[in-house]
Amino acid sequence: MKTILATIAVLVFVATSWVSAQVVRGNPKEGQAVYEKNCLRCHGEKLDGNGPESRDLIVRPANLQSSIVRSKTDWELLVTISNGVLFSPMHGFRGKLTDQQMLDVLSYIRAVSPADIVS
Template sequence: MLARDGPDAQAFRGSLVFFNYCVTCHGPNADGNGRAARLYDPRPANLRASDKNLAYMRLIVRRGGKAMNRSEFMPPWGEELTDEQIDDVTVYLQSINDRVAAGPK
């Protein structure tokens, strides 16, 4: 069982946000290969290989790609998601990015 407010719980909640809002473009593996990815140029980012820090990820989720001089197709989620959901999804993305960087065990 997850601790209610621990980092694992936050990453779990973030995975729920990701699979509800981000998976269509970024894909179930967060590698930029979602069902809708082929419709966009540039394609959605491979979030598993991101070098962005949590603060930047929060901003792009909140403001969208165009406001951050990135893809205009990345929508701004700041009006739809709560601050907690944005924090949770960025922690989730950081956690999967950390696992990729660590490599196989």
């Protein structure tokens, strides 16, 4: 029994180490172009949720500069970009953007958002 548990522990450690080493970064410059085409209308030029179409929405777009959004993991943000947010105008981009484009947008958001902003 101890051998089985030890083997499982080693497999979990190796698997998680391998996964954490598989960091795929997007290209912020490419992400800016994708953002401007697909996100700017609602989230705005400053990523503050004050885009030109945001005034017409009942549910306001997220302020991507806020500490709440910045505290989310890359995985959480990618899920949001991919699947959207239920009961909000944030629709999912799965099938509209490639996985690489979503990573690029995420990299752009991370690059533009300052680390020390408080909201």
